[in-house]
Amino acid sequence: MVTREDVLDLASARFDDGTFLAALARRVAIPTESQDPRGAPHLSDYLTSEIRPTFETLGGQFRIYDNPVVGGPPIGVGTIDEDPSLPTVLVYGHGDTVRGQEGQWADGRDPWRLDRDGDRIYGRGVADNKGQHSVNLAALQTVREARGRLGFNLRFLLEMAEEVGSTGLREFCEAERALLSADLLIASDGPRLEAHRPTVFMGARGAFNFDLSIDLRAGGHHSGNWGGLLANPAIRLMHAIASLVGPTGAIQVPELKPAAIPESVRACLVGLSVDGGPDAPEIDPGWGEPGLTPAEKVFAWNTFEVLAMKAGNPDAPVNAIPPWARAHCQMRFTVDRDPETFLPAIRRHLAAAGFPEVVVAPADKGYFNATRLDPQHPAAQWAVRSVARSAGREPAVLPNLGGSLPNDLFAQLLGMPTIWVPHSYAGCSQHAPNEHGLAPVLREGLRIMTGLFWDLGESPPNLAP
Template structure:
């Protein structure tokens, strides 16, 4: 458990203005991922804010620019005999195309009651700044960490982390570590510290029925020409039914393992629509251990100004979201075969996605983290085998071979990827305490690596 003076120092940082000032500087950088106009802001954030703060804490810092999205890589080496932690975060944010409240500027941090509003406050600047603050507080308290740290901050997570796997493979030695500790995504609830071990992944599925270059009069051609919109609607209905249940056996999730099922019994049940999804799974199992096929967009003709004509083309975008163990290499093949067997050869299919990954619940680092955090959070800790959303977890598990511990410092209602994004003060305070507990314990006992020697 944290010493009282260290706990008070952490609380004072969050509630006394230190974190607010640091977060305000971060939010002001308009680091929109994938936008060329955001590149100068990314540079300013990485080299003008993060790098100087890291150097003050004894890190060696370098900026790498193998492509349009730079990477910041920093090292603090205390003792090669002690474990090394890889910290990850991302500097980029989503755009602000969805209108915010008129009294809120997305690029100016605004304190309203017990919330800080601003783009990146929750995703992801506020989260990785809290983790770096935990290191700073521990150094001030002890004069050392008791472990080595590598910090990796990328700039394109919001557009799928292109280049991250290649960068990791090309800098394998510089990224060598014992464990990843990172913070992104939401807790299961604002008052429930959460440890998740991996994420589902997602494949975009494009369906296209392109039959003719123009529309045809519905009276003169109706009942004679094939309607691409009708064909597409029926094709989707043979892939997923009206209750959200996938009808493609090849896309089924692996059976839920008993340790996963046991862990999910302790997860608060998410809000869910009655009768929706696989009836054999609980809502928590559907979200964290199941596969889903969702319709994201569907179009033919002009729904706002319809005319009496059969459209020439209909298109849809679906998303197949899946857990580790799903063979994603055959998703397009499985969909093609399923549609062909039901007479939908006219529907073109494109699908691609990366493998999902997670660290097993039995991993020694997971057992160690739970042993530290469950008493420290007074039984409030929730352990998720996989987050429902998507993060580049596979880069760390598959490319770098690391166990992954994710401790999110946000909550489901934060407005992530939406308007009015915010971070509650109490979530930030509790999140800082939680990750500080983990770091303090690692500096003392060395984690499972030290304990096994």
């Protein structure tokens, strides 16, 4: 009889004998850049030539659907139905990547070729997200081979547009509610809290992008002849922003902040540090909301960020007062504040503060809603116990990721508890040259996910509504 420990050892062997890395190398070699038109044919190829045959080894069917949005890449869904009385799990991932940035990687590395250097495994997508959904696929394969069946019903959703805002995914989920209906989401994306510590999170902060702009006149005017007489839009905009967020990053408008941190959220963040590894930037201790720990600032609070600013021509400045100034800004927010209230609150504040000329407009792209599953939810408690049992130590438990994911589609639109177990770390150079995963993290991730899927078939959590 195969035991739980036996199946975890089989997962370790899949990494140690090179089987897992060989599959990951094939996937990295497909240049699935959704941000570049040259990647378009490869987005389809990834589903047809790589994921479909892999999923079929599980004994399931993998269908490729047209994107509901014209011009959007296809979406793949694998299905396995073993017994209607068993729980159904939805597993999500994305096969697209950011640009390869060829020629910018250290030591002449090719982003589309897997390259191992010690514990570091380089390649575009190793961290985001090919390595992560490859871990989950391999864990599913391990469980099925060991048990002869999964022990649950499966929906495997793989999109190819996450890096460009998940084009068409919302429309697809709305149209295919019945297909994607499940009792639980188990997925992997984002980083661990610390590289050496397994992490479980149950949602994500939202991202709301918007523009602040001032247009005062048709063109620039000589700063010698008109300086001191004409209002400078760049100066006005800087002061307007300074009225919204203070010099150390603390939000000045109460309507943009959570009223409080729930006790269940605060409790699970006690003692957690934020550590991105040796290549991560050093935390500025005085930055952000006063009185909060670094973990509370990232996982339980809202932040106001200025992502870009422009006035005049910074590359070739001239002696002229610019006619306009613009800033692209962002709110990262938790479920404790309704994002629909942000822009009205900013407009009211700026008008009262003496900046009525500032135009506040939502951005065309850059929106994810916030989600959070209560850390005391039975599914969350079950997942934490399973991960701890497989890893031999307690994981870090986060109420939500600091970054943003399309988790609202699963938690809110499709209405299921959501569990995320990441297999990367904050220093992975995600979205930059030299993206990499860590061999110990990927290997342990295989054991953890194999344990989760094994437990789902043996002793699933109470998933009653």
